[in-house]
Amino acid sequence: xxxxxxxxxxxxxxxxxxxxxxxxxxxxxxxxxxxxxxxxxxxxxxxxxxxxxxxxxxxxxxxxxxxxxxxxxxxxxxxxxxxxxxxxxxxxxxxxxxxxxxxxxxxxxxxxxxxxxxxxxxxxxxxxxxxxxxxxxxxxxxxxxxxxxxxxxxxxxxxxxxxxxxxxxxxxxxxxxxxxxxxxxxxxxxxxxxxxxxxxxxxxxxxxxxxxxxxxxxxxxxxxxxxxxxxxxxxxxxxxxxxxxxxxxxxxxxxxxxxxxxxxxxxxxxxxxxx
Amino acid sequence: xxxxxxxxxxxxxxxxxxxxxxxxxxxxxxxxxxxxxxxxxxxxxxxxxxxxxxxxxxxxxxxxxxxxxxxxxxxxxxxxxxxxxxxxxxxxxxxxxxxxxxxxxxxxxxxxxxxxxxxxxxxxxxxxxxxxxxxxxxx
Ligand SMILES: C[S@@+](CC[C@H](N)C(=O)[O-])C[C@H]1O[C@@H](n2cnc3c(N)ncnc32)[C@H](O)[C@@H]1O
Ligand SMILES: [Mg+2]
Numbered sequence: 049x050x051x052x053x054x055x056x057x058x059x060x061x062x063x064x065x066x067x068x069x070x071x072x073x074x075x076x077x078x079x080x081x082x083x084x085x086x087x088x089x090x091x092x093x094x095x096x097x098x099x100x101x102x103x104x105x106x107x108x109x110x111x112x113x114x115x116x117x118x119x120x121x122x123x124x125x126x127x128x129x130x131x132x133x134x135x136x137x138x139x140x141x142x143x144x145x146x147x148x149x150x151x152x153x154x155x156x157x158x159x160x161x162x163x164x165x166x167x168x169x170x171x172x173x174x175x176x177x178x179x180x181x182x183x184x185x186x187x188x189x190x191x192x193x194x195x196x197x198x199x200x201x202x203x204x205x206x207x208x209x210x211x212x213x214x215x216x217x218x219x220x221x222x223x224x225x226x227x228x229x230x231x232x233x234x235x236x237x238x239x240x241x242x243x244x245x246x247x248x249x250x251x252x253x254x255x256x257x258x259x260x261x262x263x264x265x266x267x268x269x270x271x272x273x274x275x276x277x278x279x280x281x282x283x284x285x286x287x288x289x290x291x292x293x294x295x296x297x298x299x300x301x302x303x304x305x306x307x308x309x310x311x312x313x314x315x316x317x318x319x320x321x322x323x
Numbered sequence: 324x325x326x327x328x329x330x331x332x333x334x335x336x337x338x339x340x341x342x343x344x345x346x347x348x349x350x351x352x353x354x355x356x357x358x359x360x361x362x363x364x365x366x367x368x369x370x371x372x373x374x375x376x377x378x379x380x381x382x383x384x385x386x387x388x389x390x391x392x393x394x395x396x397x398x399x400x401x402x403x404x405x406x407x408x409x410x411x412x413x414x415x416x417x418x419x420x421x422x423x424x425x426x427x428x429x430x431x432x433x434x435x436x437x438x439x440x441x442x443x444x445x446x447x448x449x450x451x452x453x454x455x456x457x458x459x460x461x462x
Contacts (some may be wrong), residue, residue, distance in 0.1 A: 124437070129440070129441075208409050208427040209427075209429070209430070209431065209434075211427070212426055212427055212430045212431070212434040212438075213431075213433070213434050213437065214434075214437050216424070216441060217414060217418055217422075217423075217424050217425035218418060220414070220425075221411055221414050221415050221418065224411075225411070226409075226410065226411040229409075
């Protein structure tokens with residue numbers, strides 16, 4: 049069943065209002081595919097039934113589920129490799145040196161999906177920066193618009209297919225524990241991480257400023273104006289002297305003049321200067 | 324770059340070979356079990372990487388890993404286990420025996436490509452260096 053044109057426009061507008069995700073006209077196949085499971089879940093015949101249901105009852109919970117169904121949550125461990133290389137060799141050593149007096153380190157994964165990004169960093173800290181276990185306050189925060197993603201990230205339970213995607217075997221056996229058919233991230237991976245629901249274009253809960261922000265593979269879903277707004281807002285949430293990493297094909301050039309690009313070995317890290 | 328694909332399923336061997344060709348492997352040898360793999364090496368094949376199934380007749384994957392690690396001239400071969408065995412204890416055994424990486428079946432193509440990249444094998448166009456990734460199990 050394909051979504052009727054009028055229903056597509058409703059979904060398009062709803063998703064835009066609630067998440068700023070742009071669904072271009074050629075994305076009606078996506079609406080068909082993503083809302084089909086929702087139709088089964090609420091017991092209506094098809095995709096158009098879901099939209100009818102949401103419109104006639106003005107059901108906010110269902111509207112939220114529609115929006116969430118249209119987020120793309122693809123992620124992997126140590127995604128793209130090089131950003132994690134830059135974190136290990138450039139960003140974290142610099143921050144550890146600069147913050148040796150306060151001994152506080154805060155990291156934000158600002159569209160965390162199921163948590164692989166933040167937990168990859170937690171594993172990197174555990175492997176390469178064990179000194180942070182001694183007298184440092186390390187806070188790793190993951191946020192996402194999608195309630196189910198926040199729940200799954202908190203749970204820290206991954207399928208074989210998910211651990212296949214980028215988790216080195218030697219780290220898998222050490223930092224995870226098999227539970228039935230799934231792998232559970234151990235306490236040492238999870239104990240400094242927490243996950244909270246946050247809409248990048250909504251109202252934010254009070255948060256501290258962050259030394260590292262991972263804003264990866266999410267701006268791509270927004271239009272240019274929203275991109276700029278979100279980026280500038282996220283930059284305001286960064287500590288002076290902090291660093292930002294974007295997705296591989298993403299660039300903030302021109303969008304936020306405060307950020308200084310620092311090209312390093314195959315990737316670009318953005319620095320917010322101290323002064 | 325050269326590879327050895329060891330799996331008792333012919334269909335799986337051809338899937339693996341197709342992916343290897345995609346990432347620029349020029350020479351691929353296939354073997355249906357561990358002993359065929361050993362024979363292939365003794366006949367002069369010199370792969371850079373071996374993709375090794377666990378459950379195979381005659382000589383299984385773990386035995387093959389042990390065999391590969393027992394001969395000096397074979398020790399430089401990078402080993403990726405590709406198997407339905409997904410027990411943690413089995414994985415630990417394979418790594419301790421000298422496998423570098425481990426992929427659980429069923430897997431998607433991208434996952435294998437990523438594992439190969441972690442070991443430094445990749446299509447020339449998409450060069451990315453391994454970060455934390457490939458610190459092999461073979462000391
Ligand atoms: C492709 S994933 C990226 C995950 C991870 N950062 C990475 O690079 O692998 C994009 C995530 O952005 C989230 N997202 C989309 N729009 C959002 C918004 N307005 N506010 C917060 N998160 C949003 C989605 O729910 C999804 O989990
Ligand atoms: Mg088999």
